[in-house]
Amino acid sequence: MLRLPPFRYYAPRSLEEALRILSDHGSQARIVAGGTDLYPKMKRRQIEPAVLVSVRRIPELAHLAGTGREGVTLGASLTLARVLAQDELVLAYPALARAFAMVAHPPVRSMGTVGGNLCVDTRCTYYDQTFFWREALGFCLKKDGTTCPVAPGGTRCWAVSSSDGAPVMIALGARLRLVGPRGERTIAAEEFYRDDGIRYLDKEPEEILVEVLLPPQEDWKSTYWKLRRRGSVDFPVLGVAVALRMESGWCREARIVLGAVGSCPKRIREAETLLEGNRLEPDVIAAVAHVVARSVRPLKNTDFLHLYRKKMASVFTQRALRELAGASLMDEASAC
Amino acid sequence: MSGFNVIGKPWPKVDALPKCTGETRYADDLHFPRMLYAKILRSPHAHARIRRIDVSRAQAVPGVHVVLTGRDLPTRFGILPVSQDEEALCVEKVRFVGDPVAAVAAVDEWTAEEALRLIEVEYEPLPALLTMEQALAESSVRIHEYGDGPNIHKLVSLEFGEVAEGFAQADYVREDIFFYAGSTHLPLEQHAAVAHYGPDGRLTLWSSTQTPHYVHRALAKVLGLPPHRIRVIAMPVGGGFGGKSDPFSHEIVVAKLALLTGRPVKITLTREEVFYVHRGRHPVLLWIKTGVRRDGTITAMHVRSFLDGGAYGSYGVATTYYTGALQTVTYKIPRYKFEGVRVFTNKPPCGPKRGHGTPQPRFALEVHLDKIAEDLGLDPIQMRRRQIVEAPSLTVNWLRISSCGLRACIDRVVEASGFREKFRRLPFGRGVGFACSAYLSGAGLPIYWNDMPHSGVQIKIDREGGVTVFCGSADIGQGSDSILAYIVAEILGILPEDVRVVTADTDLTPVDLGSYSSRVTVMAGNAAVEAAERLRRLLFRAAAERLDVPEDQLLARERRIFDQADPERGLDFAEAVQLAEARFGTLGAVGSYKPPKAPGRYKGAGVGPSPSYSYSACVAQVRVDPETGFVQVEKIWIAHDVGRAINPRLVEGQIHGSVYMGLGEALMEEHTFHSRLGVHTAPSMLDYKSPTPLEMPEVECFLIETEDPNGPFGAKEAGQGPLLPIPPAIANAVYDAIGVRIDEIPITPEKVLKGLEDKARGGSGRVGPTSIPSLTWPEPIRVEPPPEWRSSGDLT
Numbered sequence A: 001m002l003r004l005p006p007f008r009y010y011a012p013r014s015l016e017e018a019l020r021i022l023s024d025h026g027s028q029a030r031i032v033a034g035g036t037d038l039y040p041k042m043k044r045r046q047i048e049p050a051v052l053v054s055v056r057r058i059p060e061l062a063h064l065a066g067t068g069r070e071g072v073t074l075g076a077s078l079t080l081a082r083v084l085a086q087d088e089l090v091l092a093y094p095a096l097a098r099a100f101a102m103v104a105h106p107p108v109r110s111m112g113t114v115g116g117n118l119c120v121d122t123r124c125t126y127y128d129q130t131f132f133w134r135e136a137l138g139f140c141l142k143k144d145g146t147t148c149p150v151a152p153g154g155t156r157c158w159a160v161s162s163s164d165g166a167p168v169m170i171a172l173g174a175r176l177r178l179v180g181p182r183g184e185r186t187i188a189a190e191e192f193y194r195d196d197g198i199r200y201l202d203k204e205p206e207e208i209l210v211e212v213l214l215p216p217q218e219d220w221k222s223t224y225w226k227l228r229r230r231g232s233v234d235f236p237v238l239g240v241a242v243a244l245r246m247e248s249g250w251c252r253e254a255r256i257v258l259g260a261v262g263s264c265p266k267r268i269r270e271a272e273t274l275l276e277g278n279r280l281e282p283d284v285i286a287a288v289a290h291v292v293a294r295s296v297r298p299l300k301n302t303d304f305l306h307l308y309r310k311k312m313a314s315v316f317t318q319r320a321l322r323e324l325a326g327a328s329l330m331d332e333a334s335a336c
Numbered sequence B: 001m002s003g004f005n006v007i008g009k010p011w012p013k014v015d016a017l018p019k020c021t022g023e024t025r026y027a028d029d030l031h032f033p034r035m036l037y038a039k040i041l042r043s044p045h046a047h048a049r050i051r052r053i054d055v056s057r058a059q060a061v062p063g064v065h066v067v068l069t070g071r072d073l074p075t076r077f078g079i080l081p082v083s084q085d086e087e088a089l090c091v092e093k094v095r096f097v098g099d100p101v102a103a104v105a106a107v108d109e110w111t112a113e114e115a116l117r118l119i120e121v122e123y124e125p126l127p128a129l130l131t132m133e134q135a136l137a138e139s140s141v142r143i144h145e146y147g148d149g150p151n152i153h154k155l156v157s158l159e160f161g162e163v164a165e166g167f168a169q170a171d172y173v174r175e176d177i178f179f180y181a182g183s184t185h186l187p188l189e190q191h192a193a194v195a196h197y198g199p200d201g202r203l204t205l206w207s208s209t210q211t212p213h214y215v216h217r218a219l220a221k222v223l224g225l226p227p228h229r230i231r232v233i234a235m236p237v238g239g240g241f242g243g244k245s246d247p248f249s250h251e252i253v254v255a256k257l258a259l260l261t262g263r264p265v266k267i268t269l270t271r272e273e274v275f276y277v278h279r280g281r282h283p284v285l286l287w288i289k290t291g292v293r294r295d296g297t298i299t300a301m302h303v304r305s306f307l308d309g310g311a312y313g314s315y316g317v318a319t320t321y322y323t324g325a326l327q328t329v330t331y332k333i334p335r336y337k338f339e340g341v342r343v344f345t346n347k348p349p350c351g352p353k354r355g356h357g358t359p360q361p362r363f364a365l366e367v368h369l370d371k372i373a374e375d376l377g378l379d380p381i382q383m384r385r386r387q388i389v390e391a392p393s394l395t396v397n398w399l400r401i402s403s404c405g406l407r408a409c410i411d412r413v414v415e416a417s418g419f420r421e422k423f424r425r426l427p428f429g430r431g432v433g434f435a436c437s438a439y440l441s442g443a444g445l446p447i448y449w450n451d452m453p454h455s456g457v458q459i460k461i462d463r464e465g466g467v468t469v470f471c472g473s474a475d476i477g478q479g480s481d482s483i484l485a486y487i488v489a490e491i492l493g494i495l496p497e498d499v500r501v502v503t504a505d506t507d508l509t510p511v512d513l514g515s516y517s518s519r520v521t522v523m524a525g526n527a528a529v530e531a532a533e534r535l536r537r538l539l540f541r542a543a544a545e546r547l548d549v550p551e552d553q554l555l556a557r558e559r560r561i562f563d564q565a566d567p568e569r570g571l572d573f574a575e576a577v578q579l580a581e582a583r584f585g586t587l588g589a590v591g592s593y594k595p596p597k598a599p600g601r602y603k604g605a606g607v608g609p610s611p612s613y614s615y616s617a618c619v620a621q622v623r624v625d626p627e628t629g630f631v632q633v634e635k636i637w638i639a640h641d642v643g644r645a646i647n648p649r650l651v652e653g654q655i656h657g658s659v660y661m662g663l664g665e666a667l668m669e670e671h672t673f674h675s676r677l678g679v680h681t682a683p684s685m686l687d688y689k690s691p692t693p694l695e696m697p698e699v700e701c702f703l704i705e706t707e708d709p710n711g712p713f714g715a716k717e718a719g720q721g722p723l724l725p726i727p728p729a730i731a732n733a734v735y736d737a738i739g740v741r742i743d744e745i746p747i748t749p750e751k752v753l754k755g756l757e758d759k760a761r762g763g764s765g766r767v768g769p770t771s772i773p774s775l776t777w778p779e780p781i782r783v784e785p786p787p788e789w790r791s792s793g794d795l796t
C-alpha cells in the first residue's frame, strides 16, 4: 500500500501550546484535524510536513453553542457528523446541513471536521495523484514543478476550491475566528479565501481556525446544490449556495456563492443585485441563472467536461432559487 | 425441488462466518518471520527503450536485500501459448505507463520505496501509440514484433454460410456503429502475493489469483524450476472479476526474490498499480449489419469489431473471438460473418472482465435490434421472441445449444415489469428498455492444448463420517467452495457442514483450470458428482450387505443410508463409512470432467463452445433528467436461466453483482488516458467512477430452471451472463425516455445533453461513433454451416 511518510506528531491541549509548537517548527509544521484531507495527500507526497500538530484536543475548538435565533458558534474541531446530529442547527441552517451531509461519505464525515472542511486543499486532476503519477506526467506548479498543464504558459495555479462548506459559510454570512502568533482576528468567511490554487487561504500557516460564528437566521432562507457524478463519496465539481432574506415574497437581500468552479468560492454580486427587490418569478430566476453561468469559468481539471459544469451552474442556480421559492423539486433531487 | 435435500436450498456459504467475522486470511494478511517486502518500479513512459539501468545506489540503501531488473528474469510468459509477450520486468522496452521495470526486496515498504527512487533508468522515448487509429496508421512504430500485422495482435475473419445471399433475401438491412468504453474490475482486494523458498528446495507462492494452475506453469517456465518444486496456493480472493486470471509480473518477482534471499517475500499492489496491471474490459468499436425480413426474421448478420488491446496479449486472442462468437446463441442467425481485430496500443493491457469480450457486442446487438424493430414498426419483444434458438440445436457457427430458457426469461420480466403498458407510453423523461443475452458455462477448450480433464476432484472420508473434498478450483467470492460442499453433501446424504473443502493448492488438490469463463460450477461440479457417486457406491455396497437390501434400493440422506422401501431399516452415515472401510480398505474417490468435444472443425472454433449456455432477459426502467442529463435507473427486472439453482441465494447474489457491474459500465465507468502521454487519468477509487450503493436500483430476480443435460444437477452459469443485458437495456430505456440514442457506453450526462441539444436543433439526437478505421480484412475462412442451416436459403 501507499505508506505515510515519517513525521512527528503533537497533540497539544491548549491553543498556546499549539501555537508555540507551530512557530517552533515554522514551515515544517502543519495543522491536522481529522486528517481526512491531509493524510491521503501525504501518502501521495503532495504535502510533506515533518511535524503535525493536531488541534483535536484543544478545548476552544470543540465549542458548540447558540441557536438559530441568536446565532451559533461552531468549534473548528467538531466533526461534520457531530454537527449534523444537532437537530436544531440542521433546521436553522438548512444550507449548511445539506452541504455537510453531502461531504464525502459517512466514514469521512465521522472523522472530518468543520475547520478541516473550510481549509481543505484545492484540488486538480493533475495534482491529486501519487508521486509516481505526477512524475510520469510532469510535475506542476502547485507541487514540485514549474508549469501548469491546465493553463499552459500561465504563471498561476487554477486548482479548484472543493469544500462544500466554504460557499455555504459565505452565503450565510459566517465569520471565522482565527488565532495566530500575532494575536487574534475575526473575519468574514468571504475574506478567508483567495483566488489562487496554491495560496488559497488568507491565513498564515501558523494561524489556527478556532471557530465559526454563524449569524442569526431570522428571515433568511438558504439552500445548497451540489454537482457530482455519484450520490456519495465525490467532491463537488460545482456547488451553488444561496441565502435570501425574504419579506412577504420579496427578496430583500441575496447572497449567491458558487463553489468548485474556481480556486475560491465565488460570490456573484451581479446576480444578487438582480434578485434584490424582486419576487422569485420564473423570468427573474432565469435571468439570475444566466448571469451566474456567465460569471463562472470552470477549467478542465475536475470530473465532468468544463462546459457541462458551466451549463449546470445555470441549472443548479435555477433549482436552488425555485426550491427557495417553494417549489417541490423532489423530481430533480437526483442530480444533487 | 422436493427430491433434494441440499440442492436448491439457500444454505449459507461455507466460508460465510469467517468472512463476516474478519477471520478469513487473504494473501495480504499473511505474515512470516523474517519476511521481506517488495516494491516494483514502473515505467513513467508510455513507450520507450530502456538504455541503461543503474541499481547501485538502491542496492546500497541499508535494509535493501536485492534489486532485480529484467535481466534477472528474461524468459517471456503470458496466459496464452500464442501470446508469450510479457516480461516479469521489462528487458529492452517499456510499453505503457506502469510497465514493471525493476523490483526491490527490503526489510519494509518504506525502505523498498526509498530504494526504488534511487534506481536510475535511462529511457529513450519512442512515439506512443495511444489509440487504435494511431496504432493502425503508424506501421513504422511497432509495439511488438509479432502478430498478424503492424501493431495488430490478432486478425480474424470467418464466414458461416453466404452472408451476401442472406442480405439479398432481406427486406430491410440496417447498419450501426457502436462504441463500448474500457473499464476495470475494481475488486476491493488489491493483488497480493507472498513467496517462500524453503531449505528443502521448494518454492511456495500464496497469491490472490483466480488461476493457480496457470500461475504454476508460468512460474516454472520463467524461473526454470521443475514444477514439482513449486507450490501455488490461491488464497481466498477478495474479488477477481477476471482481473486476477493472468500470471502476473509481481507473482514472478516475489518468487524470484524469495529464491535469491531465502526469506519470505511479500508484495501488495497499491490501488494505482491495480489500475496499471488492469486486464479489464477492452474498449471495442463495433460495426454491425443485419438483414431482416419484414417480420423481423434475421436473414444474415455481419459484425466487425475493433478491440483496443493495450500493450500486451493477455487473453486477447480469445477476447477477439468472443466479440464475435456468441451473437448466434440467442436468436437464429442463418448466415453470419465476423471480422475482428485486436490492436496493440501503449496502454495497460486489457484482458478478461466479467463477460469477457461479450458485453460489447451484446450491447451493440440488442440496441441494433431495438432500432430495427422500431424501423419496421415491430414489437421489440415479439421480434426477438419469435426467433429464439431451439434446444437442442447447433448454431450456424457450430455451437451446441443443449438447453435454452430464454423464452421463459423474456415472459417473466415482460410481465413483471409491465413492459407492454409502459413502453413508448411513459411521460417524457421516463422509459423502459429491454434486452436479452446468453453466456457460456465454461470454455470448451483449455488455454493450452491438452487432452486431460479440465477439473478434478478427490474425496477423502474419515471414520467418523467427516468428508473432505479436494479440488484445484479457486473461490473468488462467487462461492465455488460452497458449491462443492453442497453437491457432495447431496450425493452422500450428509449436510454441507459435514464437508470440509480444500481447494486451489497445487500440491494438495487435483488440477482445476481456474475461476474464469464461468466454468467452475459446471466443471468442478461435474467432477464432484462423479467422485461422490463413486464413493457412494462403495458405501452402498457395504451397507447393502449389512442391511440385506439391494444396493439400488438404498437412499442416502440426513446422515443416514437406508432402504427406500423401509426407511427404518438403515445405518448412520458414519457406520456405513466404517463398514465400507473395513470391506474395501482406505476410502477415497476421484472424479474428473472434460467438456463434450466441440462440434466445430474450423480455425477459431476453439472459442465459443461450452457445455451449455445460460440465458438472461432484462427490463430496465430509467428516469432521465433532461436538464442535467443524469440517468437514474429506477428498477431492473432480470430473469436468468441458470439450468438449476444449486443455491438460489448464491445465484441471486451473482445476479445482483452483475447488475451492479453492468450499471457502472452503462453509466459511468471508463478508463481514460492522457491523450499525449498515455498516463491513466483516474487511477484511484475516488476518481475512477464506479457506482455507490445509492446508484444501485431495486433488482427483481427470477430464476429459470431448464435442467441442462450437461450440468451437475442441470446447473449452468450465473456469474457473468446477467451482466450482459444491463447496458443495452439501459440504453434502450434512455431512448424510450427521451428519444435520443446514445450508441456509446458509458451513457454520461454530457452525452445525454449533447443528444438532446442535437435533437432540439433538428438533428437525430444520436450520439456515438460514425466511422470505423479502414482496414484490409483477410479473405474469410469460409465455414460450411451445420446441415440444418444449409437449406435455410430456401426459407423464402
Ligand SMILES: Cc1cc2nc3c(=O)[nH]c(=O)nc-3n(C[C@H](O)[C@H](O)[C@H](O)COP(=O)(O)OP(=O)(O)OC[C@H]3O[C@@H](n4cnc5c(N)ncnc54)[C@H](O)[C@@H]3O)c2cc1C
Pocket (backbone or CB within 6 Å): A030, A031, A032, A033, A034, A035, A036, A037, A038, A039, A040, A055, A076, A077, A080, A102, A103, A104, A105, A108, A111, A112, A113, A114, A115, A116, A117, A118, A119, A120, A121, A162, A163, A164, A165, A207, A208, A209, A210, A233, A234, A235, A236, B686
Ligand atoms: C474520499 C473523500 C471524499 C471527500 N469528499 C469531500 C466532499 O465531498 N466535500 C468536501 O468538502 N470535502 C470532501 N473531502 C475532504 C475532507 O475529507 C473534508 O473536507 C473534511 O471535512 C476535512 O476535515 P479534516 O478535519 O479531516 O481535515 P484535515 O485533513 O485534518 O485538514 C485539512 C486541511 O485543513 C487544515 N486545518 C484543519 N483544521 C484546521 C484548523 N482548525 N485551523 C487551521 N487549519 C486547519 C489542515 O492543515 C489541512 O491543510 C473528501 C475527502 C475524501 C478522502
Ligand code: SF4
Pocket (backbone or CB within 6 Å): A123, A124, A125, A126, A127, A140, A141, A142, A143, A147, A148, A149, A150, A151, A156, A157, A158, A159, A197, A301
Ligand atoms: S491548476 Fe495547474 S498548477 Fe494548479 S494543480 Fe492543476 S496542474 Fe497544477
